[in-house]
Amino acid sequence: MNKRIAVSAALAAILALSAVGCGNTEGSAAPVSNEYSFKEANTETAPDFNSAAADFSAELFKSICSEDIKAGRNAFASPESVMLALGLAANGAGGDTLAQFEQVMGKGMKLEDINAGLAGLITKARTEKNVEFDIANSIWVKNSDQITLKKSYAELCKERFDADSFLEPFDDGTVEKLNSWVKDKTKGMIDRIKDRFEADEVAVLMNAVAFDGKWSVPFDENKVTGTVFHSADGKEQECKMMHITEHTYISDENAVGFVKPYEGGRYAFMALLPNENTSLADYVQTLTGEKLLSLYNSRQEQQVITALPKFSFDWGGSIAESLKSMGLDKAFAPTADFTNMADTSTGQLYIGDVVHKTHIEVNSEGTKAAAVTEIELKCGGAMDLDEVKTVTLDRPFLFSIIDTETGLPVFMGAVSSIEK
Incomplete structure (x- = not known):
């Protein structure tokens, strides 16, 4: 399976x-095992x-x-x-x-x-x-x-x-x-x-x-294309780009992005693409807890044409x-x-x-x-909600796996290169 x-x-x-x-x-005492129970919170x-x-x-x-x-x-x-x-x-x-x-x-x-x-x-x-x-x-x-x-x-x-x-x-x-x-x-x-x-x-x-x-809505393999990812060192790397239209757009003054939910909607993948004139390294330095929560909490429901490379x-x-x-x-x-x-x-x-x-x-x-x-x-010792947005992650970007109820990241990452 x-x-x-x-x-x-x-x-x-x-x-x-x-x-x-x-x-x-x-002398040491054996630690207690299974005598107590987890208290749900x-x-x-x-x-x-x-x-x-x-x-x-x-x-x-x-x-x-x-x-x-x-x-x-x-x-x-x-x-x-x-x-x-x-x-x-x-x-x-x-x-x-x-x-x-x-x-x-x-x-x-x-x-x-x-x-x-x-x-x-x-x-x-x-x-x-x-x-x-x-x-x-x-x-x-x-x-x-x-x-x-x-x-x-x-x-x-x-x-x-x-x-x-x-x-x-x-x-x-x-x-x-x-x-x-x-x-x-x-x-x-x-x-x-x-x-x-x-x-x-x-x-x-x-x-x-x-x-x-x-994914709540998986990518269609028939729409996966071979294209180029522009890595942080300026090289062009071949990649497999996945395409889909999403419905949650995020942005701030220096980046745009989207949110793609997993099944059930409680957890989601959030991607952020810094503007052309902002390096990924510089953008990461601007991150704060307030900014992380604000990016998700100020999300806009509108169409976003997205392109996300396969990577590992x-x-x-x-x-x-x-x-x-x-x-x-x-x-x-x-x-x-x-x-x-x-x-x-x-x-x-x-x-x-x-x-x-x-x-x-x-x-x-x-x-x-x-x-x-x-x-x-x-x-020992704020955007036009009727406008269709496009976010193509073909250059270095930031991503996270978030809890959609709180906006808190479970994981955070940065892709500078598609090559392992």
Whole structure:
């Protein structure tokens, strides 16, 4: 069966906690698994949360993708994936470390309100009937006397994030179990995330998001044409251009675009083409949370003759420095406070690195996407509505997969080249 898995598999968080020399605690206790239940939340997320999440999305995308876009390379990220991953970490934080999570993720909102918003995203995904949108979380703890996961943390992560807990020896067998979990939760889009455990790793927190949707109105393959895409470096690249008339037009002073819904209409593909005199890199730098929401909220219902190239690419790299620059520096310092997560016999936990990897594929039937976020924790010290618009994406453009109820991006990307 040739089912278009537009998997937005956002496998969001590996938080690898490590430990290095400190005082002793009592021996480790097996984390509680399946004793608690996920508490469904209101799917209508609060305006303050939506505003904060939009700001986080814009700042994250600019911070981690701008360098590639300036260099004429493609870029793709999942702000929702990263935010969910950081949510797991934030619930283990305390003191000034927690305050920074609250500021970066929620513009000063309290953690309980951020949790409610994130739980709302999970609940919304699970109640969506027209596309498959699955979110999974898990906590993997090393079976040793190096760490004791706090029962209160395991309970909260289960109730808010539906995170299952596992006690494992962190050997080759655990590596295979973890990779099997990844492959299963991402519909096979990501089949491996880890080759081995480092000697000082004591826990791994994982989040996976899988989005499987088809276009509400698919492109007609008979109308797919061979044409030229003008890449950011000035080269002409052969591409397969898909054509269809849509009915939602978006614009601002420097770009035009359109919205193409997936089945059911709750999620949609939003594309933005900067004006000829505006580079994609320059346009991305103007993005703010308010602008992202405004672009969708000020949409106009009118005919748009669209042309969208088939494309696919992978992206990835460390985003640690970007998160620090966004104000999350205390979590990366040896003095970080993650005492609400666990007790260790070998030191104070802090984030060592955050790696984000993604995949995107767009064709006539739908969208296929995947994202992985790995967080390693260590220890140690207005338009004419009657006018028909035309948007031909034959040069670098910005796109996102959005929640049409809030305008929030699940994924954001930039196409500078059609070639992989």
